[in-house]
Amino acid sequence: MFTSQGPSLRELAVQALSSVERGYDLLAPKFDHTPFRTPAPVLEAVERALCATGPFDHGLDLCCGTGAGMDVLRAVCRESVTGVDISAGMLAVGRERAPGEPRLAGPRVGWVRGDARALPFGPVFDLVVSFGAFGHFLPRELPGLFAQVHSVLRPGGRFAFPLPAPAPPSSPWYWALLGFDAAMRVRNAVWRPPFVMYYRAFRLGDVRRELVRAGFDVDLYPLSEFGRRPDGSPRCRMLVATRRADAPASG
Structure with missing residues (x-):
């Protein structure tokens, strides 16, 4: 499951018994050598759709x-x-x-430490993306999270992320993810601090409802690169939530 440069089982165990913040601090040097990093085909498909x-x-x-x-953002953003x-x-x-370099071409790049539940920005962005992070938020946190995203987007700005279809009960992945959750x-019932990571808690119906409540219009775009399920539905979509021009800033 992991490359020789990835974390050992012991290192993963230490991470899992830490808080989310501390766990990822520990995992960071080897994170790109784990399956937790968003796969390149997903990034490339979203980039093409956003272009x-x-x-x-x-x-x-x-x-x-x-x-x-x-x-992905470097490919689609100008400033x-x-x-x-x-x-x-x-x-x-x-x-x-x-590493930072003199700006000869392409957008300026910055890195900011901050909590997604209390973003340190005003309404200055045209596009917000996120990849593989939503399992770190409990369902009850979605309204606040989406309100924060709404508050940093300009009117008409977009919030985009890939959303794979859930595995069917006939798939081994369904049972693997159910077991993980x-x-x-x-673990969180018997150990502190909690480590929030649930793969099955981010459901399309709940997500769409909370985005609309936060002041977004929601559209779904099939990522055709990943094909379709037996029932004809896409295996993976890109969800695009657009901040309504007449919606007041959230916060």
């Missing part, structure tokens, strides 16, 4: 980690690209992976 709807001026990668989504994450360790690896609930 068809852009360009954008100012972009934000929410919960940017080591910066996988920053590469500036900002990554925000709660883990100083992940940000440090991201900066090292893409159950193990995390037991």
Whole structure:
């Protein structure tokens, strides 16, 4: 499951018994060698889809980690690209992976330590993206999270992220993810600090409802590169939530 440069089982165990912030600080140096990093085909598919709807001026990668989504933003944003994450360790690896250079071409790049539930920005972004981070938020936190995203977007700005279809009960992945979530609930019931990471808690119906309540119009775009399920539905979509021009800033 992991490369020789990835974390050992012992290192993963230490991470899992830490808080989310501390756990990712510990994992950061080896994170890009784990399956937790968003796969390149997903990043590339989202980049192609956004290129068809852009360009954008100012972009934000929410919960940017080591910066996988920053590469997507660099391709579709003209003026500036900002990554925000709660883990100083992940940000440090991201900066090292893409060191600052004099701006000869492409957008300005910045890295900011901050909590997605209390973003340190005004309404200055045209595009917010996020990859693989939503499992770190409990369902009850979604209204506040989406209100924060709404508050940093300009009217007409977009919030985009990939949303894979859930595995059917006939798939081994369904039971693997169900088992993982159950193990995390037991861990958080008996151990402090909690480590919030649930793979099955981010459901399309709930997400769409809370985005609309936060002041967004919601559209779904199939990512055709991943094909369709037997029932004809896409295996993966890009969700695009557009801040309504007449909606007041949230916060």
